[in-house]
Amino acid sequence: MAQRRSSLSTKTSRAALPSSDAPEWEVISPGVRLGYRRGRGSHGRGGTWLAASRSVDGQRLQSRLGQADDQLPADGAKVLTHEQAKDVARAWVKSLKVGNEAAPALTVNAALDRYFEAREAEGMKSLDDARTRAAFHIRPKVGSLRVADLTIEKIRAWRDGMVTAHKRLRTGKFAEKANTVAVDLSDPEVIRRRRDTANRTLTTLKAALNWAFNNRLVVDDTAWRLVKPYRGTTAARVRFLSPDEQKALIAASNGAIRDLVSAALVTGARFGELARLRVLDYDVVNKSVFIAESKSGKPRHVPVPAGGAELFERLARDRPGNEPLLRQESGAAWATSTYNRPWKALLAQAKLSDVTLHEIRHTYASTMVRNGAPLIVVAEALGHSDTRMAEKHYAHLAPSYVADTIRRLAPDI
Template identity: 80%
Template sequence: MAQRRSNLASKTSRAMLPASDTPEWEVISPGVRLGYRRGRGTHGRGGSWLGASRATDGKRLQTKLGRADDAAPADGADILTHEQAKAAARAWVKTLSAGAEAAPALTVNAALDKYFEARTAEGMKSVDDAKSRAAFHIRSKLGNAKVADLTIEKIRSWRDGMVSAQKRRRTGKFAEKVNSVTVDLTDPEVIRRRRDTANRTLTTLKAALNWAFNNRLVSDDTAWRLVRPYRGTTAARIRFLTPAEQKALVAASNGSIRDLVSAALVTGARFSELARLRVTDYDAVNKSVFVAESKSGKPRHIPLPAGGAELFERLAQGRGGNEPLLTQHSGVEWAKAVYHRPWKALLKQARLSDVTLHELRHTYASTMVRNGAPLIVVAQALGHSDTRMVEKHYAHLAPSYVADTIRRLAPDI
C-alpha cells in the first residue's frame, strides 16, 4: 500500500492549510515530530518549522527549527525545505539524547523503584507481592546492573538460574532470613513449580523495564523483549474440598476462625477481600456483600445463600458501619498471615492436609459449576473479567452431554 503523502511536503500543500497559530504536525520517526505553523500575520514571509519530542521524564519539548521555503529559496540554515526540516528535527533530538546519556545510567534497582512508585500511585492491587518477588529474586542478582548493559543471554541465564539452583531458600514466602534446603531437580513437579515461579518473576522484571522504556528512561528494550517465558508451567489441576470435607472443616472450627472459613465458603472471596469487609458492605435487603477492592480492580456484589445471609446478619448485628465484619478472637480485624496458626490447628482437628485457605475459593467455584451454574456467572462471582480462568480450572466439572453420553455408551468392565 502506498504511503500517504504528507500535507507538509510541498509548498502547494502547505499553502492550502488554514492560517493558524496552531501547528500542523507529522511523525517523522519514533518519538520525533515535525511541525509547521502558518501564522496569521506572516505577511508573505511563509510559515515556520518546529520540532517536538519528550524528555526522559516524559516532559514535552519543542523547538523552532527555522522558516519554511514558502516565500524564499531555502539556504539550509535559516530557511529550510521539508526534507531539511526533518533532518534538523532529528539532529535536535540527538542532542537531547546526548544530554540524557550524560545523566547517571539507570540500574535495574532504580527501574524497579520508579515502576513500583508509579503503580502504587495508580492503585495497583498486587504491588506488595510484586515487591516481595523482586526483592527475593531480582534485586539480589540483577539489581545493580545497568539496564543499558542487560543482554538477552544475561536475562536468560538469570531466569534459568531460578530453576537450576540446587538449594531452595525457605522460611516463609519471600523471607529474607532463610535456610537452605536441597531439592530434587529430577522431580518434574519441582521443575514445573520452579519454572512457574521464574515466569512470574520474569513478568515482574519485564513490566518494570517496559515502564522505563515507555517513559524514555532507556532507549532499547531488545534484551528483555526477546526472552520468552517457559511453556506449560501452570498446572490446571487444583485442590478443592468435597462436600464431606467442607462439613468436616466447618464442624471442627469454632469462634473467629469458623466465621472466616464459613465466609470464604459462601462468598468465594479472597482472604484480603474478606479482611477488608466492613459492616456497611453487607446488604441486608438484597442478602449480598459488596467487595469494593479486588485483585482485578473491579468492585462486585456477591449474592449470598440462605446460610451465608444468616452468617453476615449475625456478624453485622449491633455494630457500627465502619467496623470490620470479620475479626480475630481478640476483636481485631484480620491481617495478612495471622490466620496461619489457627488454620493449621483447624486442619489437624478436621483431619485434612495440604489445603490452603485460598482453596476454599476454588471450592466455592467448583461447587457452583458442578451444580450447573453457567461459567460466566461463576466468573462474575469470583471477580474475573471473563471466563478464561474459570474454563481452565472448572469447565471439566460442569454437567456435560458429551461426558454423560460416553459414560452411558462406552464399554464398562
C-alpha cells in the same frame, strides 16, 4: 471513562485540603510529581508548589517551585497557577537529565523504583506481590546492573537460576542467609512450580523495563523482549474439598476462625477481600456482600445463600458500619498471616492436610459448577474479568452434553 479531576487544579479544591505540613501530590508525567503544601497558618498567603522525582540511581529529589495563586494573582515566576506549576515541574525534571542522556546509568533497581512509584499512583492492584517478588528474586541478583548492560544471556541465566537455586530454610528469626537446602529437581512438580515462579517474576521485571523503555529512559528493549517464559507451567492440579471435608472443617472450627472459613465457603472470596470487609458491606435487604477491592480491580456484589445470610447478619448486628465485618478473637481485623496458626490447628482438628485457605475459593467455584452454574456466573462471582480462568480450572466439572452423549453411546465393557 472520565478522568478524575485533580484536587490541586483549582483554588476552591485546594482550599478544601486540610492545613498540613505534609504535601498533597499528583503524578503529572512519568516519574514527575507535582506537590502542593497548604501549610499550617498559611491561609493569608496561600500554599506552595513543589516538584519531586528520582535521579537515575533511585535517589528521591525535591524542589520548591513557587507560591500558589491562592491569594495573589499569578505572575508566572514567583506565583504560579496549577498549569504553570506543572510546566515548571517538568522543566525542572528535564534539567536533571533523567532522560535519554542519562539512560546508560539507569540501574534495574532504579527502573523498578520508578515503575512501582508510577503504578502506585495509578492504583495498580497486586503491587505488594510485585514488590515482594522484586525484593526476593530480582534486586539481589540483577538489581545493581545497569539496564544498558543487560543481555539476553544474563537475563536467561537469572531466570534459569530461580529454577535451580537451593531452597532457603527459615528456622528462626535470626537464621543465617546461607541456611539453604537442595531441592529435588528430578520431581516434575517441583520443576513446574519453580518455573511458574520464574515466569511470574520475569513478568514483573519485563513490566518495569518496558515502562522505562516506553518512557524513553532506555533506548533498547532487545535483551528482555527476546527472553520468553517457560511453557507448560500452569497445569497445576486444583484442590477441591469434598462435601464431607467441608462439613468436617466447619464442625471442627469455632469462634473467629469458624466465621472466617464459613465466610470463605459462602462467598468464594479471597482472604484479602474478606479481611477488608466492613459491616456496611453486607446488604441485609438483598442478602449480598459487596467486595469493593479485588485483584482484578473489579468491584462486585456476591449474593449469599440462607446460611451465609444468617452468618453475616449475626456478624453485623448492632455494630457501626465502618468496623471490620470479620474479626480475630482479639477483636482486631484479620491481616496477612494472622490466620496461619488457627488455620493449622483447625486442619489438625479436622484431620485434613495439604489444604490452604485459598482452596476454599476453588471449592466454592467447583461446587457451583458441579451444580450446573454457567461459567460466566462463576466468573462473575469470583470477580474475574472474563471466563478464561473459570474455564481453565472448572470447565471439566460442568455437566456437558458432549460428555453425557459419549457416556451414553460409546462401547462399554
